Amino acid sequence: MNFGEKVKKLRKELGYSQKELASNIGVSTKSIYNYETDNLFPKDKKVIRKLAEIFNVSVDYLITDTDNRNALSKTEDNFISSAKEDFGYKGKKEAEALVEKTAAMMAGGSLSEEDQDAFFQSITKIYFDAKAKAREKYGTKK
Protein backbone atom coordinates (compact mmCIF):
# COMPACT_ATOMS: atom_id res chain seq x y z
CA MET A 1 0.00 0.00 0.00
CA ASN A 2 1.24 3.49 -0.77
CA PHE A 3 0.73 6.74 1.08
CA GLY A 4 -2.50 7.76 -0.64
CA GLU A 5 -4.12 4.38 -0.19
CA LYS A 6 -3.16 4.35 3.47
CA VAL A 7 -4.63 7.78 4.12
CA LYS A 8 -7.86 6.76 2.45
CA LYS A 9 -8.10 3.47 4.29
CA LEU A 10 -7.29 4.92 7.70
CA ARG A 11 -9.63 7.84 7.16
CA LYS A 12 -12.48 5.44 6.41
CA GLU A 13 -11.57 3.36 9.44
CA LEU A 14 -12.12 6.45 11.53
CA GLY A 15 -15.36 7.16 9.69
CA TYR A 16 -14.22 10.61 8.59
CA SER A 17 -15.17 12.30 5.36
CA GLN A 18 -12.39 14.02 3.43
CA LYS A 19 -13.80 17.31 4.64
CA GLU A 20 -13.77 16.23 8.28
CA LEU A 21 -10.22 14.96 8.09
CA ALA A 22 -9.15 18.15 6.33
CA SER A 23 -10.53 20.37 9.05
CA ASN A 24 -8.95 18.20 11.73
CA ILE A 25 -5.54 18.49 10.12
CA GLY A 26 -5.91 22.09 9.11
CA VAL A 27 -5.59 21.66 5.36
CA SER A 28 -8.08 22.04 2.52
CA THR A 29 -10.41 19.24 1.45
CA LYS A 30 -8.74 19.35 -1.93
CA SER A 31 -5.39 18.55 -0.31
CA ILE A 32 -6.81 15.39 1.26
CA TYR A 33 -8.33 14.50 -2.10
CA ASN A 34 -4.94 14.98 -3.73
CA TYR A 35 -3.10 12.91 -1.14
CA GLU A 36 -5.51 10.07 -1.64
CA THR A 37 -5.81 10.04 -5.41
CA ASP A 38 -2.51 11.34 -6.72
CA ASN A 39 -0.53 9.99 -3.82
CA LEU A 40 0.90 13.46 -3.20
CA PHE A 41 2.86 13.96 0.00
CA PRO A 42 2.02 17.02 2.07
CA LYS A 43 4.59 19.77 1.62
CA ASP A 44 4.70 20.45 5.34
CA LYS A 45 6.12 17.60 7.37
CA LYS A 46 3.95 18.66 10.27
CA VAL A 47 0.92 17.58 8.30
CA ILE A 48 2.29 14.06 8.02
CA ARG A 49 2.93 13.99 11.71
CA LYS A 50 -0.60 15.17 12.41
CA LEU A 51 -2.00 12.52 10.13
CA ALA A 52 0.00 9.86 11.93
CA GLU A 53 -1.27 11.17 15.22
CA ILE A 54 -4.91 11.16 14.21
CA PHE A 55 -4.64 7.71 12.65
CA ASN A 56 -2.64 6.44 15.59
CA VAL A 57 0.09 5.00 13.39
CA SER A 58 3.76 5.84 13.02
CA VAL A 59 5.07 8.39 10.56
CA ASP A 60 7.24 5.71 9.03
CA TYR A 61 4.25 3.50 8.44
CA LEU A 62 2.46 6.29 6.60
CA ILE A 63 5.28 7.26 4.29
CA THR A 64 6.74 3.87 3.46
CA ASP A 65 5.07 1.37 1.20
CA THR A 66 4.99 -1.41 3.76
CA ASP A 67 1.94 -2.73 5.52
CA ASN A 68 3.57 -3.58 8.81
CA ARG A 69 1.95 -1.23 11.25
CA ASN A 70 3.69 -2.59 14.32
CA ALA A 71 7.33 -2.92 13.31
CA LEU A 72 8.32 -0.62 16.14
CA SER A 73 5.83 0.73 18.58
CA LYS A 74 4.31 3.93 17.33
CA THR A 75 5.71 6.02 20.17
CA GLU A 76 9.23 4.77 19.69
CA ASP A 77 9.00 5.19 15.99
CA ASN A 78 7.70 8.73 16.19
CA PHE A 79 10.41 9.60 18.66
CA ILE A 80 13.07 8.41 16.23
CA SER A 81 11.43 10.26 13.33
CA SER A 82 11.24 13.53 15.24
CA ALA A 83 14.80 13.21 16.46
CA LYS A 84 15.88 12.66 12.88
CA GLU A 85 13.86 15.59 11.68
CA ASP A 86 15.25 17.94 14.31
CA PHE A 87 18.82 16.74 14.59
CA GLY A 88 19.53 14.86 11.42
CA TYR A 89 21.40 11.61 11.11
CA LYS A 90 23.12 11.96 14.49
CA GLY A 91 19.78 12.58 16.17
CA LYS A 92 18.36 9.49 14.56
CA LYS A 93 21.29 7.38 15.79
CA GLU A 94 20.99 8.81 19.29
CA ALA A 95 17.28 8.17 19.38
CA GLU A 96 17.73 4.61 18.20
CA ALA A 97 20.38 4.01 20.84
CA LEU A 98 18.09 5.46 23.49
CA VAL A 99 15.21 3.25 22.42
CA GLU A 100 17.55 0.28 22.58
CA LYS A 101 18.80 1.22 26.04
CA THR A 102 15.32 1.63 27.43
CA ALA A 103 14.24 -1.64 25.84
CA ALA A 104 17.18 -3.39 27.47
CA MET A 105 16.23 -1.87 30.76
CA MET A 106 12.59 -2.88 30.46
CA ALA A 107 13.58 -6.41 29.59
CA GLY A 108 13.56 -7.44 33.23
CA GLY A 109 9.79 -7.26 33.08
CA SER A 110 9.37 -5.74 36.52
CA LEU A 111 7.69 -2.68 35.06
CA SER A 112 4.06 -2.47 34.11
CA GLU A 113 3.22 -1.28 30.64
CA GLU A 114 1.91 1.94 32.09
CA ASP A 115 5.18 2.59 33.89
CA GLN A 116 7.13 1.80 30.76
CA ASP A 117 5.08 4.36 28.85
CA ALA A 118 5.54 6.97 31.55
CA PHE A 119 9.27 6.34 31.61
CA PHE A 120 9.64 6.45 27.85
CA GLN A 121 7.66 9.67 27.65
CA SER A 122 9.83 11.21 30.31
CA ILE A 123 13.13 10.17 28.79
CA THR A 124 12.21 11.40 25.31
CA LYS A 125 11.14 14.72 26.76
CA ILE A 126 14.45 15.04 28.58
CA TYR A 127 16.35 14.02 25.49
CA PHE A 128 14.81 16.89 23.51
CA ASP A 129 15.39 19.22 26.43
CA ALA A 130 19.09 18.33 26.51
CA LYS A 131 19.40 18.75 22.76
CA ALA A 132 17.70 22.15 22.90
CA LYS A 133 20.00 23.25 25.71
CA ALA A 134 23.03 21.97 23.82
CA ARG A 135 21.99 23.86 20.73
CA GLU A 136 21.61 27.04 22.71
CA LYS A 137 24.84 26.66 24.63
CA TYR A 138 27.19 25.12 22.12
CA GLY A 139 25.46 26.21 18.94
CA THR A 140 25.15 22.66 17.70
CA LYS A 141 24.22 22.80 14.05
CA LYS A 142 21.49 20.84 12.44
Add this chain to the structure above:
Amino acid sequence: MINIISTEVERLIKKYRTRNPFEIASGMNINIVFENLGNLKGYYFYQSRFRYIVINQKINDKFKSIICAHELGHDRLHQHFARNTAIREFSLFDMSSKPEREANLFATELLIPDNTIMDFAKQEYTYEFIAAKLDIPVELVDFKSQILKNKGYDINPIQIANSEFLRK
Protein backbone atom coordinates in the same frame (compact mmCIF):
# COMPACT_ATOMS: atom_id res chain seq x y z
CA MET B 1 35.34 1.82 47.79
CA ILE B 2 33.60 2.94 50.96
CA ASN B 3 36.60 5.17 51.67
CA ILE B 4 36.34 6.78 48.24
CA ILE B 5 32.64 7.42 48.78
CA SER B 6 33.17 8.95 52.21
CA THR B 7 35.94 11.20 50.90
CA GLU B 8 33.86 12.41 47.96
CA VAL B 9 30.83 13.13 50.15
CA GLU B 10 33.00 15.02 52.61
CA ARG B 11 34.46 17.07 49.78
CA LEU B 12 31.01 18.00 48.47
CA ILE B 13 29.69 18.95 51.90
CA LYS B 14 32.70 21.21 52.42
CA LYS B 15 32.50 22.77 48.99
CA TYR B 16 28.77 23.49 48.97
CA ARG B 17 28.38 23.88 52.74
CA THR B 18 25.27 21.76 52.84
CA ARG B 19 24.08 18.19 53.00
CA ASN B 20 21.06 19.05 50.87
CA PRO B 21 21.38 16.94 47.69
CA PHE B 22 19.24 19.38 45.67
CA GLU B 23 21.50 22.31 46.49
CA ILE B 24 24.62 20.32 45.75
CA ALA B 25 23.21 19.03 42.45
CA SER B 26 22.23 22.48 41.27
CA GLY B 27 25.61 23.80 42.39
CA MET B 28 27.11 21.22 40.07
CA ASN B 29 24.82 22.28 37.21
CA ILE B 30 22.87 19.06 37.21
CA ASN B 31 19.31 19.57 36.02
CA ILE B 32 16.68 18.36 38.44
CA VAL B 33 13.35 17.50 36.89
CA PHE B 34 10.15 16.25 38.50
CA GLU B 35 8.05 14.06 36.27
CA ASN B 36 5.20 11.62 36.26
CA LEU B 37 7.00 8.28 36.25
CA GLY B 38 4.29 5.88 37.30
CA ASN B 39 5.79 3.61 39.92
CA LEU B 40 9.40 4.45 39.13
CA LYS B 41 11.18 6.53 41.68
CA GLY B 42 13.66 8.32 39.48
CA TYR B 43 16.60 7.99 37.15
CA TYR B 44 19.89 9.54 36.13
CA PHE B 45 20.44 10.54 32.53
CA TYR B 46 23.34 11.99 30.59
CA GLN B 47 22.86 13.56 27.15
CA SER B 48 24.81 16.06 25.08
CA ARG B 49 26.98 17.11 28.00
CA PHE B 50 23.95 17.81 30.18
CA ARG B 51 23.19 15.80 33.28
CA TYR B 52 19.74 15.13 34.62
CA ILE B 53 18.32 13.78 37.82
CA VAL B 54 14.70 12.92 37.16
CA ILE B 55 12.50 12.31 40.17
CA ASN B 56 8.95 11.06 40.38
CA GLN B 57 6.79 14.04 41.29
CA LYS B 58 4.32 11.90 43.19
CA ILE B 59 6.55 10.66 45.98
CA ASN B 60 6.93 12.48 49.28
CA ASP B 61 9.60 15.09 49.94
CA LYS B 62 11.70 12.98 52.24
CA PHE B 63 11.96 10.28 49.64
CA LYS B 64 12.69 12.82 46.93
CA SER B 65 15.79 13.82 48.87
CA ILE B 66 16.91 10.21 49.17
CA ILE B 67 16.47 9.64 45.46
CA CYS B 68 18.21 12.87 44.58
CA ALA B 69 21.14 11.88 46.81
CA HIS B 70 21.23 8.40 45.31
CA GLU B 71 21.27 9.74 41.73
CA LEU B 72 23.89 12.27 42.71
CA GLY B 73 25.91 9.26 43.79
CA HIS B 74 25.59 7.83 40.29
CA ASP B 75 26.73 11.16 38.89
CA ARG B 76 29.83 11.20 41.07
CA LEU B 77 30.68 7.52 40.93
CA HIS B 78 29.32 6.19 37.67
CA GLN B 79 29.08 9.05 35.21
CA HIS B 80 31.34 7.27 32.75
CA PHE B 81 28.90 4.39 32.84
CA ALA B 82 25.83 6.54 32.30
CA ARG B 83 27.49 8.34 29.41
CA ASN B 84 28.04 5.21 27.48
CA THR B 85 25.46 2.67 28.28
CA ALA B 86 23.08 2.98 31.10
CA ILE B 87 20.12 4.92 32.24
CA ARG B 88 19.66 4.06 35.83
CA GLU B 89 17.17 3.60 38.43
CA PHE B 90 14.45 1.21 38.93
CA SER B 91 15.16 -0.55 42.15
CA LEU B 92 16.43 1.96 44.59
CA PHE B 93 17.56 -0.40 47.29
CA ASP B 94 18.68 -3.22 45.09
CA MET B 95 22.04 -4.19 46.50
CA SER B 96 22.69 -6.97 44.06
CA SER B 97 24.36 -4.66 41.59
CA LYS B 98 27.55 -2.87 42.48
CA PRO B 99 26.55 0.59 41.20
CA GLU B 100 23.30 0.47 43.16
CA ARG B 101 25.09 -0.48 46.32
CA GLU B 102 27.59 2.33 45.85
CA ALA B 103 24.90 4.92 45.12
CA ASN B 104 23.04 3.85 48.24
CA LEU B 105 26.13 4.19 50.37
CA PHE B 106 26.76 7.59 48.84
CA ALA B 107 23.21 8.78 49.57
CA THR B 108 23.38 7.57 53.13
CA GLU B 109 26.71 9.14 53.80
CA LEU B 110 25.47 12.44 52.43
CA LEU B 111 22.13 12.52 54.19
CA ILE B 112 23.02 11.21 57.63
CA PRO B 113 25.79 12.66 59.80
CA ASP B 114 27.92 10.10 61.66
CA ASN B 115 26.92 11.16 65.16
CA THR B 116 23.18 10.96 64.42
CA ILE B 117 23.39 7.21 64.18
CA MET B 118 26.12 6.77 66.77
CA ASP B 119 24.12 8.63 69.42
CA PHE B 120 21.32 6.10 68.97
CA ALA B 121 23.56 3.10 68.52
CA LYS B 122 25.30 3.74 71.84
CA GLN B 123 21.96 3.32 73.55
CA GLU B 124 21.47 0.00 71.80
CA TYR B 125 18.25 0.85 70.03
CA THR B 126 17.16 -1.44 67.21
CA TYR B 127 17.69 -0.26 63.65
CA GLU B 128 13.95 -0.23 63.10
CA PHE B 129 13.56 2.09 66.07
CA ILE B 130 16.31 4.41 64.85
CA ALA B 131 14.81 4.47 61.36
CA ALA B 132 11.38 5.31 62.76
CA LYS B 133 12.83 8.03 64.99
CA LEU B 134 14.70 9.62 62.10
CA ASP B 135 11.83 8.99 59.70
CA ILE B 136 14.05 7.28 57.13
CA PRO B 137 13.99 3.80 55.54
CA VAL B 138 15.68 1.22 57.73
CA GLU B 139 18.05 0.40 54.85
CA LEU B 140 19.68 3.77 55.28
CA VAL B 141 20.44 3.01 58.91
CA ASP B 142 22.01 -0.22 57.80
CA PHE B 143 24.07 1.37 55.03
CA LYS B 144 25.25 4.03 57.41
CA SER B 145 26.28 1.50 60.00
CA GLN B 146 28.37 -0.27 57.35
CA ILE B 147 30.11 3.00 56.60
CA LEU B 148 30.62 3.73 60.29
CA LYS B 149 32.14 0.34 60.87
CA ASN B 150 34.46 0.98 57.95
CA LYS B 151 35.50 4.25 59.64
CA GLY B 152 36.36 2.31 62.77
CA TYR B 153 33.32 3.01 64.92
CA ASP B 154 32.13 0.35 67.31
CA ILE B 155 28.92 -0.73 65.55
CA ASN B 156 27.50 -3.91 64.06
CA PRO B 157 25.74 -3.58 60.71
CA ILE B 158 22.74 -5.86 60.39
CA GLN B 159 23.13 -6.34 56.62
CA ILE B 160 19.48 -6.32 55.74
CA ALA B 161 20.23 -4.47 52.58
CA ASN B 162 18.70 -6.97 50.23
CA SER B 163 15.26 -6.26 51.53
CA GLU B 164 12.97 -5.33 48.70
CA PHE B 165 10.05 -3.95 50.59
CA LEU B 166 10.69 -0.43 49.39
CA ARG B 167 10.93 -1.36 45.79
CA LYS B 168 7.36 -0.69 44.88
